[in-house]
Amino acid sequence: xxxxxxxDAVSRHYHVRGGLLGLKHALVRAVDGLSLTLMPGESLGLVxxxxxxxxxxxxxxxxxxxxxxxSVRFQGRDINDWPQTELRRQMQMVFQxxxxxxxxxxxxxxxxxxxxxxxxxxxxxxxxxxxxxxxRTVGLDADMAQRYPHQLSGGQRQRVAVARALALGPALxxxxxxxxxxxxxxxxQVLLLLQDLRQRLGLTYLFISHDLAVVGQICDRVxxxxxxxxxxxxxxxALISKPCHPYTRALLSAVPVPDPGHARTREHLVGELPxxxxxxxxxxxxxxxxxxxxxxRREFPPAFDTSSSGATGGISETRLAHCWLHKPG
Amino acid sequence: xxxxxxxxxxxTTAFAAHTSAGGVVAKAVDTVSLTVRQGETLAVVxxxxxxxxxxxxxVLGLIPDPPGRVIAGQALYRGRDLAAMDExxxxxxxxxxxxxxxxxPMTSLNPVLRVGEQIAExxxxxxxxxxxxADERAVEMLRLVGIPNPAxxxxxxxxxxxxxxxxxxxxxxxxxxxxxxxxxxxxxxALDVTIQAQILDLMRELQQRRGSGxxxxxHDLGVVAETAQRVxxxxxxxxxxxAPVAELYAQPQHPYTQGLLxxxxxxxxxxxxxxxxxxxxxxFNLPMGCRFRPRCAKAFGRCEACPPLFELxxxxxxxxxxxxxxxxxEPVHCEAFKREAYA
Numbered sequence: 001x002x003x004x005x006x007x008d009a010v011s012r013h014y015h016v017r018g019g020l021l022g023l024k025h026a027l028v029r030a031v032d033g034l035s036l037t038l039m040p041g042e043s044l045g046l047v048x049x050x051x052x053x054x055x056x057x058x059x060x061x062x063x064x065x066x067x068x069x070x071s072v073r074f075q076g077r078d079i080n081d082w083p084q085t086e087l088r089r090q091m092q093m094v095f096q097x098x099x100x101x102x103x104x105x106x107x108x109x110x111x112x113x114x115x116x117x118x119x120x121x122x123x124x125x126x127x128x129x130x131x132x133x134x135x136r137t138v139g140l141d142a143d144m145a146q147r148y149p150h151q152l153s154g155g156q157r158q159r160v161a162v163a164r165a166l167a168l169g170p171a172l173x174x175x176x177x178x179x180x181x182x183x184x185x186x187x188x189q190v191l192l193l194l195q196d197l198r199q200r201l202g203l204t205y206l207f208i209s210h211d212l213a214v215v216g217q218i219c220d221r222v223x224x225x226x227x228x229x230x231x232x233x234x235x236x237x238a239l240i241s242k243p244c245h246p247y248t249r250a251l252l253s254a255v256p257v258p259d260p261g262h263a264r265t266r267e268h269l270v271g272e273l274p275x276x277x278x279x280x281x282x283x284x285x286x287x288x289x290x291x292x293x294x295x296x297r298r299e300f301p302p303a304f305d306t307s308s309s310g311a312t313g314g315i316s317e318t319r320l321a322h323c324w325l326h327k328p329g
Numbered sequence: 330x331x332x333x334x335x336x337x338x339x340x341t342t343a344f345a346a347h348t349s350a351g352g353v354v355a356k357a358v359d360t361v362s363l364t365v366r367q368g369e370t371l372a373v374v375x376x377x378x379x380x381x382x383x384x385x386x387x388v389l390g391l392i393p394d395p396p397g398r399v400i401a402g403q404a405l406y407r408g409r410d411l412a413a414m415d416e417x418x419x420x421x422x423x424x425x426x427x428x429x430x431x432x433x434p435m436t437s438l439n440p441v442l443r444v445g446e447q448i449a450e451x452x453x454x455x456x457x458x459x460x461x462x463a464d465e466r467a468v469e470m471l472r473l474v475g476i477p478n479p480a481x482x483x484x485x486x487x488x489x490x491x492x493x494x495x496x497x498x499x500x501x502x503x504x505x506x507x508x509x510x511x512x513x514x515x516x517x518x519a520l521d522v523t524i525q526a527q528i529l530d531l532m533r534e535l536q537q538r539r540g541s542g543x544x545x546x547x548h549d550l551g552v553v554a555e556t557a558q559r560v561x562x563x564x565x566x567x568x569x570x571x572a573p574v575a576e577l578y579a580q581p582q583h584p585y586t587q588g589l590l591x592x593x594x595x596x597x598x599x600x601x602x603x604x605x606x607x608x609x610x611x612x613f614n615l616p617m618g619c620r621f622r623p624r625c626a627k628a629f630g631r632c633e634a635c636p637p638l639f640e641l642x643x644x645x646x647x648x649x650x651x652x653x654x655x656x657x658x659e660p661v662h663c664e665a666f667k668r669e670a671y672a
Contacts, residue, residue, distance in 0.1 A: 049521035050492075153608045183376035183548065188592035188604030210521065213551075217594040217602065240597045254526035256551030258593050260575045266530075269523045271477075272493055 002076060003315075004204050005038040005061065005172060010070035012056055016277070028276045030056040032228040033070070037315055040171070043198060043205040045219030045236065047212055047251070049273055053228040054208045058174045061206065062091055074172070085119060092165035096177035098157035102149040108135070108160050109145030115167040134163040139193060155186035159193065166197070174206045179214060191218055212255050216240050220316065224248050227276055227284040229300070234319040244306040244321040247285045283324070295324050304328065333407075334510045334542040335365040335388070335427075339659075340402035342380075342387040345395060346613060355612040357383040359566040360402065362659060365510065365542040372545045372557035372574075374589075376609050380566040381546045382432070385512045389429060390419055406510065425455040428508035432515040434495035438487040444498045445471070445483025452505050470501040474531060493524035500528070504535060511536075514546045529556055550593050554578060559644065562586050565610055565620040568638065572645040583647040585621045619650070627651060 014028040031053045038044050046054050059065040061072055063079050072079045079087060092115075095101035102111055113131045116122060122130060132142045138159040149157055158178060165173055175194070179187040195218055197203060209215050215222055215236065222239045224232040224247065232245040243249045246267075253267045269288050274280055280287050286296040295301075304326040307319040342358040358380045365371045373381050386392050388404040390411060404411045406427060411419065431437040439447055448470055449463035458466065464483070471479035474497040487495055496516065503511060513532065517525040533556060536543055545557060553560055554574065561571045562585065570583040581587045588605035607624040610616060616623050618633040625632070631650040638659045639652035646658035 049523065155608060183609070184550070184589060185376060185592045185605040186608060188594070188602040189606075191594070192602055192604060211594075212522075213594040213596045216596055217599060237597075237599070250523060252596065254522040255596055256522075256525070256529075256549065256555045258550040258554045258578065258590070258595065260554045260578050262554070266526060268527070268530075272491055272524065273521070 045215035045222040048225035091172040092170040336405040372553040375563035428503035429512040
């Protein structure tokens, strides 16, 4: 099976000016030499703390930001070679905040139909029928089409955002923290909907979240980012039960477990996320790493294979960690 | 009993609003009774809009009137009714013996004052300390909450600090006068998990050192499990279940608590989530009878009347007719929701 999306060593750097009269130049490496592959029909989770570059990566994939280095290929073809409209039909996005991602002046029906209008798909009557069927698909009643976003709850709004993203029948859905703004009971409803849609429509997800429990629930594989870099990639269950990178371990042990009897050995991370303006030399995690070695301060580690038996289960079984601890030999 | 720091008895806070139906009054907090003892953490859990924050603000007398007002009940701090105190007396207690860590450090700190000054202010006001003493105290507090280079950091403005640092400043501010009762309103919600873990450990450590009582307001059932000894679950302004933490997670009794726990994704446990259908009702639009009835799978005829809290065991009570027959944990004075004109 060939890959749906191949992200190859992409980087995105921002220049910022600071200091007196803006004379000081600095470079923020929002995403730095990151590679990932998505297979058709899979759900890949992207986790990391705020400011680690998750959302920038999403924007790079969708072609909303220019690449500074590397390439993104969709169905084997570079995204810059795709006609814009064609690419947009293939990949869509669900944003984090359903309060600001829906136009308050448009009715729900108009919001969901807008992609169809822009891409001149179907007649008015056909578009109306399609809109209603999309609303049904995401579990909303047809009479919702006349309402406006302010009349809906957070969960309903997020369903509208999903319906809009599905309007053009995309193959890839990039979900940027789609449930973070929702209450737990509503969050579970939207997660179930996303799971169900993936099965019914054969969608591929890039699922961005800071919540490891949510990612473990809905994703097949998980990629962990730290300061613009990929630090670990593994099947979801394996990553959660046996994390390889010290950062993933710390992240997992920091997640509060809703079970009062749970005995925990918390690995404490000292300090805070360094500023991406001035990332540490070598491995970006080394100043906070409990297992730091000399080499970590000098060189960024390449991807080491950490699958237990050197298993050859294809891409869905691949385990790798950017950490010198896993250097073979 | 002398170890009860805070005794909330039937506290009810109402808000007035003007809608198309005319002026209406809704109870954001409805007949809530809770206690916080020395050295313990009581967690108040619930989804947005259930009245958790209004409860804390009501106890502290911080509800703006209009539109809100505490219309019934009392909150006793060491046996003294906070609502009966005059403003001067209240100010002597608030920020001194009782402190609050507010949600969202971005908006709760004054952007044009250095953080050291903001911490020192409370110390000067309540302890009558000189400026120099207060500044020294502020630096000491910053060190206590784990901020590196505290003397230097005290000179920073809030915008120069990261989210985790700002939250630590909020905690330092709340703790500057050694309060024995602390209200923490979603103290870690805006933070990343690694920073959240640091802050929770810090609060636990400070509590052990000072033996203060904490009323922790949160929506995160993971945070509750790790920090609280007792839990009160709120739904649409009412306490629907209250229990010791281990018991609540092992044997939740109220259908809402059960639904909430079944909705939470857990690390390393892949299971089908079973969300609660429907959504939280708005306080101006509450259903008749049990407020959870429209979403409840176990609803039956009696649920058209509002259930009282039934006592299920030591320290465990639930507001559900399924437990009728158990002794009552509260006197029945639960009236059906009425649309009264705002007087």
